[in-house]
Amino acid sequence: MVGKEILTLQFGHYSNFVGTHWWNIQEQGFEYNSNIPSEINHDVLYREGLSPRGEVTFTPRLLLVDLKGSLKTLPEIGELYERLPHPSEVKVEWDENLVETRPGPSEVKNKFQADLEDPEKLQSVSKESYDFDKDARVWSDFLYTRFHPRTVNIVKEYQHCNENTPFDAFPLGASLWKTPQFEEDFSDKIRNYIEECDGFQGFHVLTDCTNAFGGLTSSCMEHLQDDYGRKSILVFPVIPSHFPDNEYQTEEEKLQSVIIDSVRMLNVALSFNEFTENSSLLVPLSVGSTGWRQPGLKREFRNVVYDFLGSITCEKQLCDFKLPDGKKVSIEPKLPYHSSAILATALETFSMKYRLKSSGFALADLSADLNQGGRKVAAASLCLPFPLKEGGDLLECLDKWEGPLFQSITPNCTIGNYRVMQHVALRGIAEERLKKPLNQAQKQRELPAYRCDSIEEMLTLFLSYTSEATASNVTVVQKPLDVRNPFPRIFNRNIAQNGCVSEFERADGIGVEKVPVLSGLHTGSEVGQMLENLHTEARKIKVARFHQFASEGIQKDDFEECLDNLFALRENYEDSYVI
Template sequence: MREILTLQLGQLANFVGTHYWNAQEAYFNYGNDTKPDLLDHDVLYRAGKTPTGIETYTPRVLIYDLKDCFGSLQKYNRLFESEESTKIAWDGGVNTITTKTYEKNPYQQQLDRMEEDPSHTDMDVDAVDKLDHTVKVWSDFNRIYYHPRSMNPIVTHQAESTLTPFDSYTAGRKAYTDNEKVGLFAAQEETSIFEDNFRFFVEECDQLQGFQIFTGVDDAMGGFTEGLLDDIRDEFPKTTVLTYGLSDTTRNPSAERARQKETLNRAFSIARLTKLSSLYVPLYTPTPKRMAYSSRSPYIHPKSHKAYQYELMYHTSAILSTAIETASLPYRLKKNGTSLSEMVSRLNWHGNTYVGGLESVLPLPIVRTGYNDTLETNNVLPIIDHSAPSLSVLADKKKEETFGEYIVTRGLPSFDSRYFVDLAYPLIDSYPRFFSSNISQDGLLTPYTNSEPPRSVPTLTRLATGSKVRLGMEHRIESINSISFSDFFEFSEGENGFGREDYLEMKEDMITLSDSYSCDEDM
């Protein structure tokens, strides 16, 4: 097998991850379905057994988030209820802490009813239609049973806490260290973030090909991820690590100091996590202006069954997840695929281009008569650059010099798909319904209005390294140059704090990364 371990860290990362895993469920063939599997599910999933002998097939994933951000998701779900009863009793005394129970989302309640009553096979339309209004945390629209060891709550912090804010890179570094200590001495309830759960997943792998990491970088989660990656690199110094650093552009704090702190967090993340990754891909959630630059509006925003709402993480994370999931297809195919290490090596064949960019077209606009006919009426792809840090970078029309790229196209009609993946992106009921009503159920463009939302859509992604990355790096350097680091005392507190030398080293690392993407004409 060619196993990959996925790690998700933070709210945005787990929103992205939930869409990612929900999509995987749609690929499984059940019953009399004779359609061949194009994907090797063992790359992302693991087979196992519960203590009572029930066979399981669950994602090979580690999920990290603040303890109060898991919503109604329990560590021991119905699939693993028997394991909870076999936990070792703790005889060292117990302090009881009562917390408010998170009420299950109506969508989750409907999933429970469908499982309890096998004859009830249809999802309640009302529960689906109201997801835009009812989703508060990522577990609200989760469809997957995870292994108990996938759940890794960060117990030292709470969301929106003013006493111990989780809002600076160095706070995340400290939180990782503190949570490791908590895990070692907790009353058998929480386990060591690295020593126990991480080892559980990697030690059962026959041929681990690498790690794919989704992490938030706007707050302290980047620093937390650094601590985790440090431990991973001690154990797996040469194993491929593909890291997606996720930024929520809708946050846009009103206070200038908060915006500058966010900029510092993103800068420390890209400078320090790049050193621990084989490839680092910064991603930004799509805003209306970003969508407009891509000419994607006709297919997603107006005339849709339910309009795209950029302020909803439930919506923005869906678009990012679709791009990541499509880009990951090459190392998950059963035939004619590649490995994660080969893909990353081709993108970083220079040996110093550790930052990449991801672009996508969603949906890929295809009319039913084929892509050639589509080009006759629309010769500009509505592609969006997810890695550009600003609109000014998006607006730069300078021709890009590409160092390496992987382009994935999926879901084209059969007569167009000789060199593409014949597997459209599945739009299951937990996916937002923000597509134009001029898109058919199979994701193709039509001249008329469709009453039903699409069930799948063709997509295209481009994961690449090239001169465009330098534009983004230069923008980031310019942003941090306008900040007085000495004004942010919270970054220098404690053993995990940064001094001025660390700050200057970060800036120097950013400049070095930028220079790696210089073209001959720039020299």
């Protein structure tokens, strides 16, 4: 298989939640039956290797960064290549009488991680019953994929969830990159991965942008531009759907939350400015409708109910739910395990364009299509699951469609239908579900879309009718999205096991295994409005009042330049722009 390799970089705890779901989805969907060759070129994001025991391994081409204490039971070097010895097995050269041993806090593997180590249970974990809503406190709790030893990189200087020394401000991350120990080690690992590639094409960068990881990522991307400037860099800043400090009870806590919100706002503005400077394309992701200041109400998806106060089975639309014991539905999603799965679903789907075996499309082509005229920011959308009825067809589904085709997953941004450039991917609908056979078509034969001979042709036609002066690039993948464990159980009971909308509810104990998905990347005037909103909110903040920034050299003039850059970027999205 020809190269086209991509190296993925993940910075921050929430980005690692999203990334964990993304890698899990891919690995659960691997085809091991040679009679059914995969449409997807997995070599784009994965690498083949050999363990010290001579076993062939297939691991993500990935470097991730997180803080000390974020891994729980996962060893930093992983578990695929070697087993860490128990402390009792380690021989110490010192006189034992002169050494005092103090055991640190120990973590116990949850049932899912324990079952992954049991050969007899490994094959059945996708159908077992696990309480991930309760157990998935960090991303490694639901990690199915196994990593290469160089993948995980832990920042020892900062502790995860430590309020005394928070890693919360953009300059802290920028300063961390400048330390020789971090920069040299991380740069060497990047180079090692790239030297293994035959046709390396660029980078995926998945990063937190509301804390200091924005600064760390910005410095790393500057390094990528300096050393690999001709390669494409597609960056996805992710914003959590919930921040614990927003749940204040007193006036003092409310004031503190407002201050922390302002710090996050500064981080987002500084990050977006640097990311656009050093990337080919920037795609912000969040299921929160607002994103900055506070995440806002969650984005709603047809036949999906996510993030309950308690683990229950989805049965109806959100507004119809009555929960036991007087509990209420969470308006603001609190479980990163849920919200990150939705973002990972979109990532896995819209990235198909340059990951298919049959496609000659590259990461650079996607960026060139969407960043014309200096439009270096795009919005993302998702339709999960695509509501194809059991026994129905795509023509019937689209002909009866009401409302927008897409739901935005970019904060403060809607998906427009006028003068837009967009790449759309639809997966999980077989060609035989395109339309009714001629002898059964009846009124369908009178529709212009009945003349379409493929899923791609019909979706392209639908987009041309519903979007004015819009250029649409459509990708179709036959394989549906695999949503078995450890994907969260967020689908309504009227979604059948195969992902289709059914007239009947699923029986107890039967979970959804695969679903059709529609996702896209879009650039239009609505993205400019998002940037204008970011500029307006950030301008309200006096950066000199925040010592975390002023003490590290970010002065008023620096922040004014950042704001000017954001406003200039916003002007590229005026309606006068011609596609």
